[in-house]
């Protein structure tokens with residue numbers, strides 16, 4: 286058993302190279318170990334003090350979000366709220382203030398839960414993960430990163446250092462909507478994110494839709510862009526609802542049956558398209574959409 | 585294997601020996617003797633174990649004690665004045681926001697963090713600020729009233 290607090294990124298990468306597992310906020314790792322899901326790794330390196338990974342920065346092409354950025358930071362950051370709103374919607378729904386204060390974006394992405402809230406937004410916004418090890422760096426598409434529930438294609442010695450997002454087109458908007466039974470401390474029953482760009486005549490120029498909690502990983506609705514293009518948002522939302530229910534491969538568990546999940550993910554997808562299109566048209570809808578327009582649990 | 589570390593709790597340094605898997609809550613209660621922080625669900629759901637870590641609320645049941653080294657921990661004992669009551673405690677008493685009292689330390693810690701960051705929160709902001717704290721007695725209305733009262737007394 287060993288525990289070290291990394292003082293620098295190089296120290297963290299050196300620890301990973303000899304078998305340590307990273308711990309950021311520990312809200313998945315420690316809670317999972319205490320629930321008996323998986324024992325605590327024998328060797329841990331704490332990465333939560335790597336300040337260089339705790340920033341959101343604007344770059345030549347888009348923005349870079351450090352892996353240690355917390356949900357609390359994401360939900361109020363001006364660049365995220367104004368340009369990458371679906372991600373702010375998701376961060377604002379995570380757990381409670383205490384979960385959001387220490388839970389990180391890197392932890393959410395690398396924990397790879399099929400019900401993770403930031404996953405579908407990141408996918409529709411075109412995010413890629415930056416992985417680094419003592420031996421080098423690489424960029425990975427999210428669809429290649431998540432390989433199954435709790436599984437990623439990252440090597441054990443690789444740390445996720447950042448998530449990169451491309452610039453947003455003009456007249457675009459995004460939203461993430463989750464079905465929930467209560468308003469806090471909830472795991473998505475199902476969830477859907479949409480990104481939409483509007484043409485001058487109000488029809489949809491292009492976009493993307495991704496779903497949470499209906500498959501072993503977050504999945505994209507591949508034909509969503511084609512289905513929406515050329516249509517007004519209402520018609521686009523209806524088409525996407527059907528396509529989302531069709532691609533969903535949900536499980537039945539204590540919280541919902543597969544039939545219910547399959548149906549409701551279509552409803553959430555339509556609401557996400559609607560909210561994204563309204564934002565694209567310039568309407569101010571507060572973060573998270575769930576609270577602003579009551580699309581999840583109501584009071 | 586235990587590791588000797590120093591935890592800074594309510595402004596004082598405590599040398600303690602802890603196992604890697606040991607949670608902050610149990611070290612606070614059994615090594616340091618600060619039993620005001622409670623263990624409820626032991627799963628980060630109920631908020632009875634809430635403490636502040638560098639002024640932000642954290643569920644101490646699910647936080648590794650080793651990871652708190654070098655950070656400043658505040659418990660309910662660090663919020664109470666030497667004598668008398670803190671304003672949040674007084675409002676909770678006056679509004680009837682305390683029944684069995686088990687959730688109260690956690691409620692106070694979340695309220696403290698909320699009001700430090702936002703001295704005049706809206707009702708919605710208070711609900712969100714306390715969304716990680718369960719109370720099985722009061723039905724929350726009186727707790728909400730107490731937080732509103734604390735904020736308006738400030």
Ligand SMILES: Cc1cc2nc3c(=O)[nH]c(=O)nc-3n(C[C@H](O)[C@H](O)[C@H](O)COP(=O)(O)OP(=O)(O)OC[C@H]3O[C@@H](n4cnc5c(N)ncnc54)[C@H](O)[C@@H]3O)c2cc1C
Nearest residue numbers: 309310311312313314379380388389391392393395402445
């Ligand atoms: C009460 C509660 C409520 C929650 N509610 C939600 C919710 O509503 N929505 C939601 O999506 N999640 C929720 N979660 C899950 C969790 O809080 C999030 O997934 C959080 O973002 C995890 O971040 P962390 O920093 O705590 O990760 P950790 O627990 O530290 O790490 C998680 C995993 O990722 C690995 N890891 C962490 N950082 C990196 C990195 N940079 N590179 C490589 N690997 C890394 C760790 O080794 C570990 O395997 C909840 C958890 C709790 C306890």
